[in-house]
């Protein structure tokens with residue numbers, strides 16, 4: 001009997017990449033490979049790369065250098081590079097690192113096992129397509145968790161935010177057919193999945209490229225259809241774009257019992273001047289108005305965001321506007337990023353206006369202080385309440401403690417016997433930190449479906 005080859009995937013970047021990695025794993029397993037436990041016992045190492053922010057290239061070539069020496073000492077070992085950086089750099093990867101066996105792009109994940117087989121016979125191969133060949137979700141997967149799954153509803157992006165490389169590596173926006181999404185989620189539910197996260201770069205424009213005649217499915221239609229599927233207790237989605245975030249989505253979120261009370265609405269900047277230079281298509285007051293409406297409809301809504309600091313030309317006054325919006329928005333948590341030029345994007349050409357790195361770092365500290373304050377206040381307001389949470393696994397710090405996630409996407413740690421990953425539990429919150437909560441186990445629960453709020457959504 002031949003011993004199966006072992007693969008290991010290292011994933012960089014966003015949930016879209018994590019989801020692609022599950023598909024790559026599923027495809028490799030279909031081809032007879034089995035999962036390795038570390039790079040040291042892997043015959044095939046796949047690097048699923050990201051290029052959205054700084055340093056991705058350095059990290060990739062650093063990691064490749066390490067793999068090169070492993071490959072030299074291990075007969076038959078192969079290295080594959082996929083993902084956004086592969087899509088962007090294409091043949092540069094094999095010209096800089098000739099020992100890489102396979103380079104594949106974001107649109108041809110499905111071809112990865114075939115390319116691997118080909119490379120055994122032919123030596124290094126590369127295949128990068130400019131249009132997608134199959135929805136990642138339509139391929140076999142090896143999911144990380146049994147109770148939770150990602151579902152791609154849209155790929156690519158038709159926006160042109162001046163800082164962003166995504167449209168050039170993920171291509172134009174293509175929505176997946178609603179029937180295919182519903183079918184996939186029904187199958188996931190039969191398989192025991194309780195929580196799904198819908199993935200797209202700009203989920204609110206879902207359906208713009210679909211439909212016949214007068215009928216165009218909207219994102220809100222999709223939420224309602226998925227909410228009706230038995231067995232799915234929780235629906236999350238990421239990310240909406242503020243310019244396309246409309247009352248019908250808010251209404252669907254408020255009505256659908258399984259849609260979590262969590263909104264990740266990327267602000268990027270609180271300065272109207274910078275927002276215009278970024279081509280974001282909204283002003284700070286319009287953004288805040290949408291947030292107000294969402295909170296009015298879902299009083300217990302958790303709100304998170306992405307903010308870029310030091311976009312070219314950002315003055316102290318622009319940054320003060322960002323701080324002011326963050327104060328008003330009272331976020332539950334914020335991902336803050338220092339602007340990094342991505343070659344080929346519009347903002348990367350604004351070299352004369354790049355912000356001094358020390359100034360940007362100082363601004364980041366100031367913003368983080370404001371955000372920590374609101375995050376802590378939001379968490380402290382939950383002390384004494386009983387929260388419904390989905391168990392994710394043992395806590396990273398202490399294996400005797402469980403970590404679970406509430407509908408608002410907050411991490412809760414607690415101790416209990418007889419609890420399993422994927423259980424829904426009730427936990428009384430005892431202590432709040434800015435990034436997590438601690439509580440006392442109350443009991444198990446059968447469904448996360450919260451009472452429908454049914455608050456009418458007025459027009460914007």
Ligand code: 5AD
Nearest residue numbers: 163164266306307337338339340342
């Ligand atoms: N520099 C810094 N942050 C960026 N992001 C995207 N491109 C850049 C860049 N060039 C951030 C945005 C986006 C998140 C996923 O990454 O805030 O919402």
Ligand code: SF4
Nearest residue numbers: 157159161164166201
């Ligand atoms: Fe990038 Fe803007 Fe598209 Fe988001 S909406 S992926 S930030 S171009």
